[in-house]
Amino acid sequence: MDADQHEASNAEAERPTLKTIAFMTGLGVTTVSRALKDAPEIGLETRKRVQLVARQVGYRPNRAGVRLRTGKTNVISLVLDTQEQVGGFVSDIVYGVSEAIAETPYHLIITPYSRDKDPMEPVRYVVETGSADGIIISRTEPDDPRVRYMADRGFPFATHGRTLLNMPHAFHDFDNAAFARIAVHRLAERGRKRLALMAPTARLSYTQHTRDGFAEGLAETGLAEAPFSTVNADFSLEQIRAAAIELVQREKRPDGIVSSTGGATFALVAGIEAAGLKLGRDIDIVSKQSFRLLPLFRPEIHVVNEDFRHAGRELARAVLGAIAGAPLTALQSLVVPTEVESPG
Numbered sequence: 001m002d003a004d005q006h007e008a009s010n011a012e013a014e015r016p017t018l019k020t021i022a023f024m025t026g027l028g029v030t031t032v033s034r035a036l037k038d039a040p041e042i043g044l045e046t047r048k049r050v051q052l053v054a055r056q057v058g059y060r061p062n063r064a065g066v067r068l069r070t071g072k073t074n075v076i077s078l079v080l081d082t083q084e085q086v087g088g089f090v091s092d093i094v095y096g097v098s099e100a101i102a103e104t105p106y107h108l109i110i111t112p113y114s115r116d117k118d119p120m121e122p123v124r125y126v127v128e129t130g131s132a133d134g135i136i137i138s139r140t141e142p143d144d145p146r147v148r149y150m151a152d153r154g155f156p157f158a159t160h161g162r163t164l165l166n167m168p169h170a171f172h173d174f175d176n177a178a179f180a181r182i183a184v185h186r187l188a189e190r191g192r193k194r195l196a197l198m199a200p201t202a203r204l205s206y207t208q209h210t211r212d213g214f215a216e217g218l219a220e221t222g223l224a225e226a227p228f229s230t231v232n233a234d235f236s237l238e239q240i241r242a243a244a245i246e247l248v249q250r251e252k253r254p255d256g257i258v259s260s261t262g263g264a265t266f267a268l269v270a271g272i273e274a275a276g277l278k279l280g281r282d283i284d285i286v287s288k289q290s291f292r293l294l295p296l297f298r299p300e301i302h303v304v305n306e307d308f309r310h311a312g313r314e315l316a317r318a319v320l321g322a323i324a325g326a327p328l329t330a331l332q333s334l335v336v337p338t339e340v341e342s343p344g
Contacts, residue, residue: 027050036050072133076097076101076109077122077136079119079126080113081112081139082114096316109132120145120146127149133323140162141204142205142208144205148167164205168328171332172333174306176209177212178213179306180258182338182339183258187258188221190256194223194225194226195218196226196258198232198258198260199211199228199232200234200261201233210260244267244268244271245271245274248272265287279301280300284302286302288303288305288306295344302343
């Protein structure tokens with residue numbers, strides 16, 4: 001045995017076990033095991049004492065052993081696009097999921113993929129290798145092949161966003177139709193007459209929801225649309241800035257913009273100001289945001305907040321419920337925004 005193997009062997013031998021916790025609490029190994037699993041037949045005080053000792057000694061169940069005994073990995077896979085904005089999505093989603101599973105036997109692994117490649121690949125890998133008990137996916141599409149694939153195989157999952165598929169599944173979503181509608185109404189209150197929409201990329205479910213809400217708001221207020229389809233929120237900030245300059249230099253330029261992402265809004269403002277216009281005077285923006293920086297960047301921006309930490313917690317609850325076999329219709333949640341925060 002070489003030095004590295006010897007060191008690994010010693011570390012394994014020193015790792016706290018159920019016997020360690022049993023010795024420290026004066027309980028039997030079976031009682032300790034059940035207490036760690038929150039078995040209801042074990043008294044609450046005993047469960048709390050065992051779980052406290054387990055945390056203090058740094059006990060972690062042996063995943064290989066757990067899988068052999070139960071067929072489970074105690075792992076949830078969060079499949080994330082590597083091009084997502086860290087400040088606007090990834091870190092808060094990860095935090096929310098981690099927070100929700102902290103008191104469960106489950107651990108979170110991040111399974112990355114690039115939107116330039118097949119999004120089925122990471123999902124297929126996790127399902128076929130059995131490397132997790134459940135999957136959370138984002139960037140959900142109306143007819144999402146990942147949802148069909150996992151549903152057909154009975155693999156537990158939850159989606160950040162809804163689909164149009166005729167099959168129930170666990171999801172959490174933000175009502176982007178409601179967001180766009182109240183954004184249009186705010187701009188109407190500001191006396192704006194001609195509005196543009198900074199939309200998400202066309203293939204995602206929330207794009208259609210956003211466009212539907214925008215169109216409904218225009219119909220209700222009688223405002224006109226300034227078409228703005230040369231870019232979407234997946235474009236680079238430089239591309240959005242250049243498109244914004246072109247947009248506001250048109251003869252029939254918009255005097256209001258609804259922006260579906262906070263990241264795109266930074267670029268829109270840069271383009272508007274490069275063209276010599278002033279926010280709050282010449283043009284207003286109502287933007288969705290998740291990182292609460294836009295009012296610090298430009299106080300004139302009107303915002304609607306989307307809480308991705310809450311989304312992470314809800315997605316964790318949904319996927320854990322799917323793993324446990326709960327009715328899927330009980331694992332669906334939707335946040336409906338009702339107000340736009342005023343500047344200042």
